[in-house]
Structures are given as structure tokens and as C-alpha cells.
Amino acid sequence: MACAGVWTLMVCVLSLPHITAGSIISAAVSVEVLDQDGSEQVRAHYSLVSTLPCPALDEVCPEVHCRDQLSSSPLTGLFPSPGWCLRQWQNTIPQNHTSTLQIGSDGVVSLYSRADLSVRPDTNAVNQPPYVSLPPPVRIRAGCPQEIPVNVMDLDGDEIRCRYEKNGLGEFMRLNEETCTLLYEGGGSPGQYSVQIRVEDFPASVKILNEAKPFSTVSVHLLITVESRADCSTVPEFTGVSPAGGAVIHVLPFGEVQLSITVDSSVSEIAVIGPPGLFVSPMETGRNSQSSVALSWVRGPNQFAHLLSICFAANTQSLQSRIRCIWLQQTRTDPLPPGTELKCKERELQMTLVLPMSFLEKLHVSDLQLNDPACPVFYNTTHVTTTFSLTGCGTKRMHLGSELLYTNTLRSINPNSTISRAGTLILPLACRIPGQQAKAPAFKISTPSEVETFGAVSFWIEFHFPGEGPMAAETRLPRIRSLPPVRAARELRSAGRMDTLDLHVFSNCSLAHAELMVGRCVESDTQDFANSRPLLNHGCAPGNGTFEILTSISTVRIYRLYLGSLGIMGDTMYVECLVHLCVSTKQTQRCPDPCTETTDKALVNSIQTHNYTIRSGPVRLIKATETSSTTAIPSLTAVPVAKPSASHTSSHTLDRGAFWVIAVSLAVLFLQFVTD
Template structure:
């Protein structure tokens, strides 16, 4: 065997390992949890790893006394079948929460390393994650030092021709300044490579992609560090103290702390050059300051980024999904309470791809599901051990166009787990939700200034059942502005208690409390629920007209032969889809005709809700898309119009009409007048004479819905079956669930107008 043979075999082994690599990235953070009775320090370590499969990696002590593990909890955060192309498209992110008893508060280091990264353009092989821990008591807070909390999606992708900025989550609970940098030396990293085509702004922890000529997966080995805003000392139980110590040379500050103007290019479809050009090779004054100060903590932040094939357009909202309301803003801080479910919603739109997935990285037990309205609901319930901690949650939506996968921007929020503020409970049964809120937990708010989504119905008055100690609401599932939502497995009925200044106001700038609650019912059950979203016909008795009934139904086509099944409500439609409606008066009295004086659209089934969108007003067509299909002077009114949506967060729309039954052929009736300009005066005494002669009935209101507007880019319209075969046995798992969500709105603004109309 020649001397070169072992070297060759070694190289072949490395190539083999790299081609079968499975590591996508990993992170770590730690939180001091107090002292034990024996004087040791209790610390929680949270570390995430992402592999081709759901795997868990252990850490070992590198330097110092790292203590002993007393408990660890493991679980899967998220997984996907849309990973790297080639060897394996699967990836899975897991998290381990390990509790350690540490004998001393002196600094130590933890390490995790193994082989191998997934195949990367920048040739990473083994991975190496290092964490530096210092539990010294800070002179500025009087508490042990805490690490920053970090998060990133383990696998992100960007089209080769699209510039994009990724704001990496790095938040420090102690208020320290956080910086992100490339790893420079082992064991911070393997190759310690700084991929070309990318720029890392260290102060803002922002990674910017410009352009690279080589598509494929790039591995990033970053380090997150925190620095105090002022001179502090760290005190230890052995009597020693330390300050963040100076170093003599600038060993890692290679890039400017402020973003330099991006280079120009001669490339015809990318603004950045195809060759690598450093933005700057100088060292700033701020860098010199940081280079002479040692960090309090050091954490790994490793992840994979796929530079994908080019896309016809980089404009968000076309191929690349664009976030819309009610998606939280990047960096937004959310408040959560122990044992109370936190919920926030993510929604994205794209005209040339179908948004059908969300990727989430967050704490253990976080869940997400997609509703039939195209929103993604992310939920997490903190436990008692989470009190006082901060948790980052990052998310990206994905759209499909053929075999191509396109991702939105990445957004991250920080969740602070605090003490319980509002004490309340929700009880769900077959037809209603009952919510009880302890008055003592809602300070400074009188029950006279609290209401439900739609308080117009007397059954929705919160003062009706409230007592000296509790605010009590008994809310029917189909009233009080209750909104209906569903996913593949559950039906969800939602409402909220909010403050108001004046009952007639639609906006307020003193919105101090928002208590959201809902009941969740499994679709598959053994009891039929006595509720339907479909609105029943209305039966009326009037002198001279006897007993008659108004019916309001939707139809499939303008032929009015196939009525929409009542079990299919709420009806899912797309914007600009034609809707066909028929209002019929069924009466035993001959020689009568129906007149539709007005029709309006509102987000709630309430004819007095204001403002609404007018469709027909005073017998006149207001909406330009309305088409009338029935002749005058009969007991059917058949019409159609294009579907629309209200601007804002309202997910459903009801159509409510004011109708009159008249004596046919009588020129003195309102039916005979037809379209009347609202500014035209009516003959004096007209109303009095027609009522005496029983020529027409009083006005009656009839409604139908709800309609739920889906995005027009979706390929089909699906009517979800809402006949509601629902289990209502409380003992059955996931059959009934009442949930409270509280938001402190003291400094916020709640705005609920419906004054604009979007076609």
C-alpha cells in the first residue's frame, strides 16, 4: 500500500459522510431558575437540533464545572417534507429542555459536536456548537446573568435572483446589547466560513442576501453574544468578582456595524454582482469598543439556507407569499400567562402560488393548524416553570406553484410569560358558551362599559346575569357576534368581551381590556348538536294578510333550480364570484306581491349594525354588480351580485333585507312606488292611509349567511359542511374546550369600522 492510500481513504470517507450528512442546524439558551436547598444553582438549558429525522443530541462539559442533569424533557417542534433536494427532503426540528444542578456560579462551557452537515455549497462537514455560561450575580439587576434568547427557522430558502433580509431573533432579558457574528475559531464552528453573496449586520443581527452565482444549500455557523450597556461587575458565591474583561486585539470584528450601501452591478436581473465583493474591510470605532470587551454569554446559532432556482418575479404577493393582517409584526412582544393558551394568527397571500403551509420554530408543545379561511393559528400554553421567561417564536409561510416552493419573509415574536391577570372560566354546551370573569381581576373597569362583539340582542347584555363578584355572559353559538371557524377536525365558536365609551361608537381610543374566548367542538361525535349556521324562514301574522312566511335562500346558478343545502353553511366564496339569492313570500292570501325595499351586508346577523354596506336602498340598486332575475309584482325576488369582502379582520358576511308584502296592483302601496330617491318627499298622510286599508304589511327583516370570503387566487370554491354533527360529552377528550385569551390594551388602539368596501 502506498503512503498516499490512507490519505485517499480518509478523503473518500469524508466525502461519503458529507454526502449522507443530516445536520441542518442548532441553537442553545439558558435560564437560571434559582438555588436549591443544598446551595446548588438550578438552570434550564434549551437546545434545538434539526436533522433529516427527529433526533436528539447531547451536550458535554468542555471547561469548568457544568454540574449534573436532573431532568430533561424532549419533543418535536416542527417537521417538513420540503427540505433540501436530492438525498432527502425530510427534516425535523426537536427541542430538549434539560434542567441541571450547577455546584458553582462560576463560568463554564458546554459543547456539542458530531458529523455531518447536510451537503452545503460552502463545504461544511462536522458541526460544532459551543455555549459559554456565566451565572454571576449582576451589579445592575442583582440577579444571575441570563443569556439572550435566540431562534431561527432551521431551513429557509430564497430564490437566487431575489434580495432578502432575515432579521435573526436575538433578545436579551437583562436588556443587554446583542450582537451576532460568524464563528471564527473552533469549537465555535467547523470551517468557520463566511458565505459569499451574504452580508451580516452584527449590531442588528440581520442577514442580507444579495446574489450568488451558485445555487444550493449554504450552512451558517453564527455566534450570538450579549454585552452590558454600562460597566457592571459580576459577583460569585466564592467571594470573587469580575468585570467583562478587555482583550488586546480585535479578533472577530471584520465588518462594519452599520450597513454600507449595497454594491451595484452590471448583471441584467440581479442588483448584486455575481462575484464576491466585500462591503468593507475596515474596523469601526464601535467594533473596537466591542473587541475590547468580553461577552457575558456566547450562544450558537447554526442553520441552513437554500439558494433556490430563480423566480419570474421577486415582488412579494406574487410567487413569494406576502404577510397580511392579522399577522404579528417582526419583533412584536406578546404577553402570555401560565396555564392559559396563547394564540396568534398568521396569514399570507400570493397570486401565483398557493399558500398552504407555515413553518414554526418555538418552545415545546407549540402547535399550528390552518383554518378554512386560509389563516394559520399558532397556539402555545405556558406551564408554571415558564413563569418570568421569554420565548422567541419564528415563522415562515410556504407557497406552492407546480413543483416550486416559495417562502415568505421570516418573522419572529417574543413571548413573555407573566402572572395571571384575568381570572375567568368558560363552559361550553350544545347551544351556548358561558363565560364568568372575576370582577376583582379586572380592575378599574365597570361592567356597564363591557360588551360582546354584537350587544344589540338583549340576550347579549352582560348585565343580565352578572352579580356582585362576577361578570357573566351566556352567549348563544349563533348570536352576539359569535364568529364560526373550522379546521379539518374542529368547529370553533369565538367571541370577546371588550370595553367601550359609548354604545353607538364603532371606534375607541381607550380600549383597555380585550378578553377573547372560544368553545371548540370535535366534528366527529356521537351527539347531534342543535345548532345550524343557516338562517331559518320567518313566519309573520298581520291583519288583512293572515299568516305568511319569508324565505331567503342562496342558489347555485341564475336558473334558481338548485338551492344551496342548508348544511353547507357558512358558504365559502371567492371575491367577484356571482352569488344568486331568492327571497320568497309564502302566503295563502291571493293577489299579493313582494317588495324588497333594502338589502345590506354586515359582518354580523344584525340589521341594526352600523355601518353596513348597502346593496339595495329604498328599492334602488346601489351595488353596480346587482342583477335582477325575477319580474315585478310576484312573491319571488331573485337577484345576483358579485361577492366582496369587508376591509379589515372580519371573516364573515351576512346579507340582511327589509321586505314588505303588498296588495298586488294597488298604485298606492310602497311596492308600486318601486325605486324612490331618499331625498324625495312622500305624500303627507300616505303611511296612515295605507295601514288603515291593509294595503301592505309592516317592514320585516330577513337575513341569510354567513358567507366567508376566500382569496380569489384559490383554484376552487369549497362549501364546508356545517351541519354540525358534534360531540358534546364533556368527559370525551377534545370534545369541549373553553379558552380565555386576555390582552392588556391600555396603551393600544382598537379600531372596528366597516366604512370601506373592497372589490
């Protein structure tokens, strides 16, 4: 190995792999020492980016005891074609091990790792190997020099050095061993090139590292895409609200991390690689052409690595921004003493904590407080106790997968600015509400129904001419999301048929802040809907013929239909819509807009009913004449029977106002404790 700070060059030209379905794009391994003493094994954490479709676990990890960490909605991206997805898993392996990864008949990727399990004389503890992050697929432009950082971190504060194991770009790629930075000098033909790097940690006291033996080694494999020569102009840049590269965020148990990533221009995607359970919102483009996504991650009980990385890059068809990576450090916790009790009182929606005073000998118990300092914390000579509401005292609500969490924190606050030798307590408290009924011998669970949550409600459809009906004040001078197709409306006025009609969707729910959500609506010429045409999809108009009219009532949705633009030419139509109710658990937020939240992986602070299908009766589309005995108002749906959508089945017959039961109940509690 060359001396620290010297650029090293390895000429080793490999054949260029071709990215096809089932190819490995990048992979990394980090290892951690197991808790038990005397073990000669370590826990390995693997991350792998492959082309779509996502491979099964046994395809990428043929070894036994692999534990899948695939989330229900794996992270994916668009570039390079045909797109990629992230797989993550862990395994217990020997302290010196080479893992062989292969998908299908493509080339093999080997990841080497080694850990020194002896006690270090300088720390009197076993060494912690370094961590290496896995970035989104790397894209560079031929002829445009660029630096590519390899993001690494060591919790022991050791010196970290990187060295090539393989370098497909040969003389066109150099490596700074000290900073772990790749320098692409601009050469090489367009294609994909393998670069494999070993990351090693050394004692900080050693001056000549090339003569020292590293404590441990981990590996990262990158398949770098060199694209056709293009203008080496400015690439997309992240704005100031985006987290800085290299930032470290300490996360307590049940803590939530919320980040915003914004790019200064319109891009095709913001690609993100992160830990299992990371939520990435759909990308939005603002009026100033900025592109942004929101990230959210909740630390629940897990066996993930203590240090987790989130890496992101902005992509256009021909450009990629600089890649940034940040770190999430899961703060280690100490066990709670015997006699500690935390109970969730289901009916009262309360949490009660009892903590032995012997556990708090080094603390000023008078300084203890919850998230809301106004909520009382009591103590005597034996115990500290507090009882607080799940809807007050600063208690937060958040989602952890399919579970709803209520969290608060008991902490000691030193009111004085002077240095004190008193200890510090940070005690996260959490009640978990599972998404389905749970069973365990230690507690009893009941399941409130949708009727108990939202009340006895129903849904129905009505049709009215613009400016008429119960919402006439809203439709006479409507506030429409975008301008209506005036030309199409004019073309139909002489056709003897209706040209414009307002579709009203109602719910009689009286729950405060409840919102009616309309997902999909279709139209058909026949009552059996054998052939149908879309009116709405995810609450959005699929074309130029449907426009939403904004209303002041959250349980009413109105859509203006331009029948000619929608291609509705018959005399009669029938309409079917998929609807549900939603209420946000935070008063400062609204439910997710179905027009933008197109995936169900979102980490949303809301409670929803199941989806229900409602249908209209026959709607006459012929204009009434002066001699006609029929009214000019189209026939309306009375009140159809609300029934579950096709995705929910039941053996029960639902009358109007009958709903499925949401299996939501208070369950087992979790306590954690950390001291400074």
C-alpha cells in the same frame, strides 16, 4: 471580536457536506430561564430542518428528557432536493451547554448556549437571552451577490451582536456583526456550505462591545446551497398583503393569528418555518399568476418559547426570494384570584363568568364589555358576572388541533380619550370541545351524535342523461368548472354506446348550510370492484373525462362523465364514491373545497361527519334502439346502504340513515388575565 458595524472576515474553508436522505440542513437553539428560583438550568428550545424522511426524536436528541413538539403534520418543503421537514423539541439543560446533533453517519452539528442566571443591576431581574429564528433552507446563485439576514430579537432591549463560529464559504462570505447580516459576494463553486453563528446580547450602555462580556449566547447553524450560475435577474417578490419582515404580533391566550403570504409571480412553493401547530394552506395560483398561501396559528396552553418566529421564502426551480421573518410574542398572563368561576353550560350552549370585585379595584367596572358591547355585564359590591351564548355575543369558534374552541374576551374600554390612571383588564375566556370523549372527576361529559347534529340523513347515487332527471334545469345548460372534451364526445357518437352520462350524488340532509362533499369515486366493470378506474380524487377530476357541474343546491353534486375519454368500453359499469357532510361554523365561510384541501392538517372552522361509502347498481351503457323494449335511461341505484369507509370500522350494522357518533362535548374551561 471586531468593533460594532465592521464587516468581519474569517477564512475557514470546510469540506462541502452533501445533502442526502437524513442530512441536517439547519438548526437553532434558544434558551429561557426556568420559573423556579435558584435553578442552574434553563429550558432549551430546538428547531431542526433535515432532509426527508423526517428523523425520529431519539435520532436527533440522544439526551434524556427531550420533549417532542412535533405536530401531527410537520412542516415540509421541496427545495433543496430531496425535500425537507421541520422537527422541534425542548429540553432542560445546564446554563452553559453544548448540544450535539447528528442524524445517521453524516457530520455532527454542535449548538452552544450559555445563560447568565444572576440578577442584573440595571433591571433587577435575571437576563433574558436573545432569540434567533430558523429560516427555510437558504439557496443562493453562484455569481449573484446577496444579503442573508440572521433574524434575532431580545426582549430586554439589549444590544445584539453576531459572530462566526464556522464559515464554510471562507473568503466569499462576510458577516456584519452589528446588523447580523451575511453578505455573499458571489464566489464559490456550486454545492452546500456550512455557516455557524453565535448570537450574543450585551448591555446597551456599553460602548466598546469587543471589551465587554456578553450576558448570554445562542447558536444557529445554516447549510447554504450555492446553485449553478444563473441570470441575476429579479427574484420573486412578496406583495403588500404579506407581513413585513421583523413585524411583532402580540398573541393573547387562545388568540388566533391569521396571515396571508402572496408572491407577485408563479412559484414552485412558498416554504414556511414556524411554531408547532402552525397551519399552512395549500398554495394557490391566481389569474394574475400570483401565488399565495394562508397561515393560521392558535395559542393554546403550551410550554413553547415566549417569542416564536415564522420565516418564509418563495422558491422556483432556480430562484429564491428574500427570506422574511416575523415574531409572535406570547403575552404573559397573571394568575386569577380565588373565587373566580367560569362554567360552560353544555345543554344551554352558554358560558358563565363570576369574577370577585376585589380583583378589579383599580378598574371602572362600568366600562367592562365582551366582544359584542351589546351583551350585558352585571356587577354588584362583591362580584362581576356575565352569561353569554357560545353562538352569540361575538364568541369566536376555532380549531386547536383536534379540539374546537369557543372564545370571547372581557375587557375594560375607556370611553374617554383623556389619560386615565385606571387599570386595564383583558381577560380571555375559552371553552374547549375535545375531539374525543374525555373523563375527569371535576365534570360530566356527554357526546351528541351525528344524527343530533345533522339529522337522520342518507346518501345515494343516480345516473341521468344530460338535461334529464330531477336536476334537468342544472344540467341542460350546465355551468362546468372547465370546458368539456368535445373531440372525445364526438368520436363516440357513432359507436352505438352512450358517450355522455351525468353522475348525481344526493343527500337528504336539511341542516342549513350543510354541504355534501364527494372525495373519491371509482368505476369498475364488476360488482366486486376487483379492478377499478378513478373518476374523482379528492373531489377533483384525475383526467379529461370527468367534469363537475356547479349546482345551486349544496347537498347535490353532479359530475358529467365522458365515457370514451375515461376509457370505459364495457356494456355495464358500477360506481363507488366516498362522501361526507360538512357545515361551516362561520356563516361567512364555506367548508374547505376537497379539490384544493388535500391534507387533513387544515385549521378549518367546520364540523364534518365521518366518511361513508356508497355504491351504485349496474349501469347499462348501451344505447336503447327504437325496437328495444328497454328504456333509454340507464338503470339507477335505488338507495344503497350507507356504510363507513375503510378507515372507520364498527361492530354495528348500519341501516340507511344510521351514522357514527362524533365524540364532541363541552369540557374543561380556561381563564387567563393580563394587565397593562
